[in-house]
Amino acid sequence: MTDYGTLTPYLTTKRERGELAFWTDLPLSSCCSFKIGGPADFVIYPKSEEALIELVQLLRAREIRYNVFGNASNVLFDDAGYRGAVIFTSGLCGLTCEDETLTAGSGMPVTSLAVAAQRSCLSGLEFTYGIPGSVGGAVYMNAGAYEGEIKDVCRSSRVYNPVTGEVAVYSGADQRFGYRESAYMKAELIILSSSFSLRSTDPAAVRARMDTLMQRRVDKQPLDFPSAGSVFKRVNGFYTAKLIEDAGLKGMSVGGAQVSEKHAGFIINRGGATSSDVHRLIECIQNAVRDKFGVEIQPEVRTIPAL
Numbered sequence: 428m429t430d431y432g433t434l435t436p437y438l439t440t441k442r443e444r445g446e447l448a449f450w451t452d453l454p455l456s457s458c459c460s461f462k463i464g465g466p467a468d469f470v471i472y473p474k475s476e477e478a479l480i481e482l483v484q485l486l487r488a489r490e491i492r493y494n495v496f497g498n499a500s501n502v503l504f505d506d507a508g509y510r511g512a513v514i515f516t517s518g519l520c521g522l523t524c525e526d527e528t529l530t531a532g533s534g535m536p537v538t539s540l541a542v543a544a545q546r547s548c549l550s551g552l553e554f555t556y557g558i559p560g561s562v563g564g565a566v567y568m569n570a571g572a573y574e575g576e577i578k579d580v581c582r583s584s585r586v587y588n589p590v591t592g593e594v595a596v597y598s599g600a601d602q603r604f605g606y607r608e609s610a611y612m613k614a615e616l617i618i619l620s621s622s623f624s625l626r627s628t629d630p631a632a633v634r635a636r637m638d639t640l641m642q643r644r645v646d647k648q649p650l651d652f653p654s655a656g657s658v659f660k661r662v663n664g665f666y667t668a669k670l671i672e673d674a675g676l677k678g679m680s681v682g683g684a685q686v687s688e689k690h691a692g693f694i695i696n697r698g699g700a701t702s703s704d705v706h707r708l709i710e711c712i713q714n715a716v717r718d719k720f721g722v723e724i725q726p727e728v729r730t731i732p733a734l
């Protein structure tokens with residue numbers, strides 16, 4: 428067991444002051460959309476940017492491992508849990524609107540942001556409606572759906588660099604967005620908030636588009652089972668779900684993990700799935716698609732090791 432020194436008294440004091448919430452030995456299965464993962468030594472929810480930054484500084488000074496998450500809807504935690512501190516940003520959920528720009532804290536759900544945009548008569552975020560992630564997670568992943576991508580609307584992000592201790596604004600090319608890629612994947616940066624450039628329009632038209640896209644999700648996706656969404660990235664113009672379906676893998680199971688019958692791009696947790704079930708199923712799918720079509724497919728879901 429790692430020696431966490433005075434971390435627990437520090438967190439207890441901060442909790443008493445209302446600056447954060449925390450749990451020890453909390454199963455990560457209770458914190459993520461896949462419902463998979465053993466206990467984390469610490470699960471911490473800072474309630475402000477200041478509390479988050481101070482916490483990260485302390486963890487770094489004590490050489491305690493940490494990772495920052497939004498809604499954990501694109502991650503596969505390990506059956507052995509996580510040694511260190513898992514930090515969630517849901518307390519960073521402020522929102523401001525200035526002309527046609529919305530600025531949101533990184534912990535705000537993107538679906539709530541889409542609703543806020545619609546209510547402000549602004550268009551551009553409809554495609555995010557129904558993505559179960561946070562602003563920070565969506566920016567980090569350059570999330571996309573139905574011909575929309577975060578890169579089309581995210582003008583800038585305020586980020587904390589734990590190495591230099593500085594807060595900086597990344598805009599335009601600094602964010603280096605690509606297909607399910609961003610500058611944030613290559614550095615230890617923590618996204619604090621992001622600004623989105625939108626267009627004024629008729630709110631009824633925005634609402635209608637959001638409802639249409641949500642209905643498509645309900646019709647096509649296995650939303651009644653835990654999952655992390657589409658497990659694999661698109662490759663060379665191929666729709667990975669189609670490759671998996673054409674390889675005859677719909678319904679294939681390893682333990683409690685199964686290739687969804689409804690959408691072959693999703694691996695669902697049918698109950699009691701472990702991270703090793705999911706890893707073994709991913710490997711089976713990769714091998715079958717390679718053997719049948721000669722195509723290498725890579726996971727989009729982020730694997731978070733225990734150590």
Ligand SMILES: Cc1cc2nc3c(=O)[nH]c(=O)nc-3n(C[C@H](O)[C@H](O)[C@H](O)COP(=O)(O)OP(=O)(O)OC[C@H]3O[C@@H](n4cnc5c(N)ncnc54)[C@H](O)[C@@H]3O)c2cc1C
Nearest residue numbers: 496497498499500501560561563564565570571572618656
């Ligand atoms: C049912 C379902 C449907 C989905 N549909 C879509 C879809 O249509 N399109 C799509 O793109 N994705 C989809 N996803 C996947 C997922 O919701 C998105 O990738 C989402 O953007 C992840 O956001 P999150 O807050 O959950 O990120 P998390 O899963 O919490 O984190 C993902 C990565 O981002 C990093 N991260 C998170 N927040 C920060 C931060 N503030 N600073 C720095 N790094 C951070 C984490 O360390 C991690 O590496 C779906 C998932 C599910 C379960």
